[in-house]
Amino acid sequence: MSILSIISNLRLQDIVDIFLMTALVYHLYLWFWGTKAFRALVGLVALGVVFTIAKSWGLFLTTWVFQILWQVLVILLIILFQSEIRQVLEKVNPLRFFGLKGGADSEAWVDSLANGIFALARKNIGALVVIEREDLVEEYITGGVELEATPTPDLLMSIFQKASPLHDGAAVIRKGKIWKVACYLPLSSREGLPEHWGTRHRAGVGLSERCDALVVVVSEERGAVSLMHGGQNTPITDHVQLGRVLREATAPSKGDGQGIAEKVLMVVRRRLKLKLAVFAFVSIFWLLLAGQQNFEVSLKVPLEFKNVPQNLQVVEPLNPQLQVTCRGLRKDASTLNPDNVKAQLDLTLAKWGRRTFRISRDQISLPTDRISIVQIKPSVLKFKFKEISSGSR
Numbered sequence: 001m002s003i004l005s006i007i008s009n010l011r012l013q014d015i016v017d018i019f020l021m022t023a024l025v026y027h028l029y030l031w032f033w034g035t036k037a038f039r040a041l042v043g044l045v046a047l048g049v050v051f052t053i054a055k056s057w058g059l060f061l062t063t064w065v066f067q068i069l070w071q072v073l074v075i076l077l078i079i080l081f082q083s084e085i086r087q088v089l090e091k092v093n094p095l096r097f098f099g100l101k102g103g104a105d106s107e108a109w110v111d112s113l114a115n116g117i118f119a120l121a122r123k124n125i126g127a128l129v130v131i132e133r134e135d136l137v138e139e140y141i142t143g144g145v146e147l148e149a150t151p152t153p154d155l156l157m158s159i160f161q162k163a164s165p166l167h168d169g170a171a172v173i174r175k176g177k178i179w180k181v182a183c184y185l186p187l188s189s190r191e192g193l194p195e196h197w198g199t200r201h202r203a204g205v206g207l208s209e210r211c212d213a214l215v216v217v218v219s220e221e222r223g224a225v226s227l228m229h230g231g232q233n234t235p236i237t238d239h240v241q242l243g244r245v246l247r248e249a250t251a252p253s254k255g256d257g258q259g260i261a262e263k264v265l266m267v268v269r270r271r272l273k274l275k276l277a278v279f280a281f282v283s284i285f286w287l288l289l290a291g292q293q294n295f296e297v298s299l300k301v302p303l304e305f306k307n308v309p310q311n312l313q314v315v316e317p318l319n320p321q322l323q324v325t326c327r328g329l330r331k332d333a334s335t336l337n338p339d340n341v342k343a344q345l346d347l348t349l350a351k352w353g354r355r356t357f358r359i360s361r362d363q364i365s366l367p368t369d370r371i372s373i374v375q376i377k378p379s380v381l382k383f384k385f386k387e388i389s390s391g392s393r
Contacts, residue, residue, distance in 0.1 A: 005334040006290050009297065018279075018286050026278045031209075031231075040081070044073070052288050109151055109176040110246045114239040116153035117216055117225055120160055126220030127160040128170040128200045130185070133250060135211035137172060144172070144180035151178050160218075170203070170215075186210065190231070204228040214249055216242070291331030296374065298325040301341050301364070303381075307348040314347075315384040322378070324364060328371035340367040345381075352387045356380060 028041065047066070054062040113129070120127045129151075130137060145166060149155055151173055159181055160167045169182035187199070188206035204215035208228040215228040216236075225236040227245060236242045268275070303320040322343050326333055342365040345357060358380050361373045 003287055003291075006287060006330055009330075009334040014286075014290075018283055021286070022275070022279045022282045025282055026275055029274070029278065040077075044077075047073075049285075049288075052285075052292075055292065056288070109173075110243050110250070111239075112153065113151040113156075113173070114243040114246065116151060116156035117218060117242060118239045119153045120156060120218050121223045121225050123157075124220055124223045125157070125160050125162075125218065126200060127156065127216070127218040128185070128204060129156075129216040130170050130172045130183070130207060131214040131216070131246065131250060132172060132174045132179070133212045133214065135213065137207070137211060137213055140186055140207055140210050141170070141172065141180075141183040143169065144183035147178050147181050149178045150176070185215075188231075201226065201228075201233075205231055205233065208232075214246065291329060293330045294327065295330035295333040296325060296327045297333045297336050298323060299336060299338060299341065300324075301338055301343045303359075304342065304344045305347050306344050307346050309347065309350055311387055312347075312350055312352060312385045313388050315386050317381070317383070320381060322359060322364075322376055324373060325375040325377075326366065326371050327374045328368075332368055332370050335367070336371070341365070350383070350385055352385050354382060354384050356382050 047069075051063070051066040051070075054066065113131075117127065117129065130141075151171075155178070156171070158164060159171060159178075166182045170185055171178055172180045172183055185203035186206040187202045188209060190205065190209070193202065193205065198219075198221075200217050200219070204217040204226070205228050207213055208215050209231040212230070217226045217228060218224075219226070225242065227234045227236050227242070229249070234245075236245070300321050301324050303322055305314065308314070324341060324343070326336055326341075343359075344363055344365070345359070346363075347357075359376050359378070361376070364373055364376065366373070
């Protein structure tokens with residue numbers, strides 16, 4: 001019954017709260033899915049559910065242990081997952097929602113790069129090429145030799161052939177130019193990756209998990225070309241497809257004719273089933289926690305009279321009402337309504353004429369003593385009484 005009362009008393013800020021947490025949990029799921037950190041997050045959620053149930057059921061010892069455990073867990077999380085926390089904070093970029101991304105003029109170098117990649121693939125020469133977008137990649141890579149040059153097929157062939165001292169590592173392209181070569185990338189810690197993947201593929205996925213860069217991987221054994229982005233792997237069949245994908249990803253935004261409403265609708269439709277599942281999970285968890293929230297409710301209560309002297313009649317006000325503001329746990333306060341909140345004024349001492357009565361908290365009766373009265377308006381009422389003869393009754 002209390003859950004129905006909580007739902008019926010939803011406020012605008014409650015709806016905003018649920019939607020914000022849904023967006024946060026959804027993106028955490030996408031960013032950490034398949035990684036070791038994801039399993040830790042699942043474990044924390046499970047502990048949170050146990051803690052909530054223990055607190056709501058009044059399990060003193062369990063609640064006390066969990067309260068101490070949470071303080072230690074916060075410190076351990078910061079130490080163990082400091083890199084993941086930094087990645088999440090870096091990915092919270094509101095400009096990406098509107099498609100505002102920077103990039104160089106993609107027409108001049110994309111075709112040259114795409115042709116060079118597939119020239120390497122035809123000769124089974126392994127390669128790893130990073131295309132930097134909005135996020136800078138300096139902090140994720142180590143080593144490297146600076147090289148300011150256009151990514152032509154001949155130059156790529158010279159860099160990645162086995163006899164080259166620069167072939168071991170990745171080439172980083174910034175603003176259409178090869179910025180660095182022989183760079184080492186962070187390997188992915190995700191579990192469940194294909195067994196035939198070597199270091200190049202794991203390095204490509206590892207960098208794409210940490211920033212918005214595109215990583216092109218050429219397999220030395222199979223001559224296959226793959227594109228890594230956002231931790232996902234997309235096989236590329238030919239240079240035409242690669243060129244098209246790179247243009248779409250690196251071209252500066254010029255306004256694609258879509259307004260904000262269309263962009264919002266497109267974001268909502270993407271992975272709709274997953275979003276609905278996350279929304280349901282957050283809503284249920286919110287309902288479990290909402291009952292323990294301190295909550296204020298304000299309602300109008302009619303003022304009833306008792307012990308009215310037989311020779312007096314109330315002239316005004318005839319139907320007084322009080323605005324009563326109460327505070328308590330949400331599971332209790334949300335059940336309040338004019339039917340179970342009573343206000344009575346004792347008129348034993350009333351006399352004819354105009355009289356003033358102060359409304360105190362003692363004159364308000366509540367369904368439970370777990371709720372306190374915060375405010376009563378008006379706190380003072382002026383009444384007008386008139387005498388009536390016994391024969392007029």
